[in-house]
Amino acid sequence: MAKKENQQAADSTEQKIFDAAHEVFTQKGMDGTKMQEIADRAGINKALLHYYYRTKEKLYESVARAVISKAIPAIRQIIESDLPLEEKIRRFIETYIGIISRNPFIPLFIISEINKHPERFIDSLMPKDLPKPAFFFRQVEDEIAAGRIRPIKPQHLIVNVISLCVFPFVGKPMMRILLGMSAGEMRLFLEERKDEVTNFVLAALRP
Amino acid sequence: MAKKENQQAADSTEQKIFDAAHEVFTQKGMDGTKMQEIADRAGINKALLHYYYRTKEKLYESVARAVISKAIPAIRQIIESDLPLEEKIRRFIETYIGIISRNPFIPLFIISEINKHPERFIDSLMPKDLPKPAFFFRQVEDEIAAGRIRPIKPQHLIVNVISLCVFPFVGKPMMRILLGMSAGEMRLFLEERKDEVTNFVLAALRP
DNA sequence: GTCTATAACTCGATAGAC
């Protein structure tokens, strides 16, 4: 199992704090998180948190930065690759849903925190190497011009794909209630999403 | 303009408090909201908040209950109607995106708060008259059997439609950054979603 | 009903012993 890159050994105090903070912050957000809860989960006391990370703010930033910079590169690589469009869409969906399944709290964390502090994210937490969708857009337009897919604005296509991948995880509790599913049924249902989203998107693109 | 149903006249103190609380709670959530800010926005002082709603918790519950019970009936009506499937999908998307456009903070509020306090929602805030998707499911299966639409699990169809409607609004700031849009461009882009989602879904359903 | 003043409490942060 991989360690957090620029962190200490997995069971150092600093790492235990970081892991505990990661868990609590991503589930409860900045405001909802208490330093006491992080300390409890790390099996130490509050004073130590401040010894390693001077303030709650700094600990939060450390977590947020790690979360964001971990989420982006995989996506970027696919978006900017020169795979043919259909294969690119397949891999994007496969990879994206895979990441979210393994980190189900991350999307809502990012969305909530961007909404609450847009400046902080844009100014200091946003990585500089965002995916550049320009090439992907040209690719879509070429396929449309060649009559191989139905006309659609590339921006809408990308937003549609992301929506179909992310939202069912973000809105899981809502969906469960609406569809009347048990926790187990919901898990199975979400596992089907890779195939479902791929089929749905490719079907929508047929000329 | 309609008044909140079971509330006092629109400019009574109690109503002013409720409206202010509605605005702040839906944008900042339970934890992010300060009673002082609600008091300021209502043009009164903190003590009065406690006079009308004994605790912050009770005020929050009052708002949350109103938000949820307002969001559901319009949807329910369409889902359970006996319109033909295509028309039902058209109206659902039209209505749903319309509601969200006019109340852009509501979806994220509901999603965040369900995730933070699932028990509270399910136990005490969920209305009893949830939309019953059973009839809609049968309708989808009939269309598939008749060969009029491509085979798809009805549960996935409904989740797909909701995802396409809701997520772009919830993830607006993220989408703006990714697509490099100005606030104005984003507004126009979201206005196109009614048509885009309708076309996309109906295209995906072609046999 | 509405206000001012303040009590009671929560929580991030620090001091200081070991």
Place this chain on the structure above:
DNA sequence: GTCTATCGAGTTATAGAC
């Protein structure tokens, strides 16, 4: 490095005058 104890700022909640 780690702990206990405590401070101090900020918030919810109440007491009491008008």
